[in-house]
Amino acid sequence: MTQAGKQLYLVANWKSYKTLAEARAFVEAYRAVDGPTVILCPPFPYLWPLSEKVVAHGMHLGAQDISQYPFGAYTGAVAAAMLTGAVEYVIVGHSERRTYFRETHEMVAQKVREALQAKITPIVCVDEPYMATQLAFFSDDELARIIVAYEPLAAIGSGTPDTPERANMMAENIIQVVQSPIPVLYGGSVTAENVRSFVTQPSIAGVLVGGASLNVDHWQQLVESV
Ligand code: PGA
Numbered sequence: 001m002t003q004a005g006k007q008l009y010l011v012a013n014w015k016s017y018k019t020l021a022e023a024r025a026f027v028e029a030y031r032a033v034d035g036p037t038v039i040l041c042p043p044f045p046y047l048w049p050l051s052e053k054v055v056a057h058g059m060h061l062g063a064q065d066i067s068q069y070p071f072g073a074y075t076g077a078v079a080a081a082m083l084t085g086a087v088e089y090v091i092v093g094h095s096e097r098r099t100y101f102r103e104t105h106e107m108v109a110q111k112v113r114e115a116l117q118a119k120i121t122p123i124v125c126v127d128e129p130y131m132a133t134q135l136a137f138f139s140d141d142e143l144a145r146i147i148v149a150y151e152p153l154a155a156i157g158s159g160t161p162d163t164p165e166r167a168n169m170m171a172e173n174i175i176q177v178v179q180s181p182i183p184v185l186y187g188g189s190v191t192a193e194n195v196r197s198f199v200t201q202p203s204i205a206g207v208l209v210g211g212a213s214l215n216v217d218h219w220q221q222l223v224e225s226v
Contacts, residue, residue, distance in 0.1 A: 147182065
């Protein structure tokens, strides 16, 4: 669906939740909605078991993270090239990765490069204090191929979203820094009730949703309400 003629991205980030049975039941219950690009990002082990069904139910598949390294002796790491053909998108640099897994701007930049080489579109999460610093790691060519998600730390999982106007202003800042009309999403306590207030802002091209993406009825309502 387009809001003022723009492609909208609705990204469900399940984080480290759900059993495989719960994940399957969610996808089975979801009904495709025409218009927005709906991207489901389940945990790694569920990507292949879910991939066909996700597409059959009108969604696209994304991963929540990838390794900053290519194939090699990196025990436990999931290289971007391992996901080629399975996922179209990958979330990179989520604040939880930065906080709990000590990811740095350099690591995030390396992950973005790995994703682009593997033909996977990175969704790069940034907050205001380091937005410009993180984006300065990328070439113009790289910037033209990414999606950015503005995710203010205080809004994530708190039930207190940023105001749509401020989020729009941040999206404008990001587009100005990047000097390219790339999609900028907003993330942080988005729900079916408030999603329209964000996606109707002129510079916001969609939302990245955590908590409100876990229940299929709520997610369905959110997608339908844009
Ligand atoms: P939330 O999470 O929707 O639960 O606030 C958003 C996020 O972590 O990207």
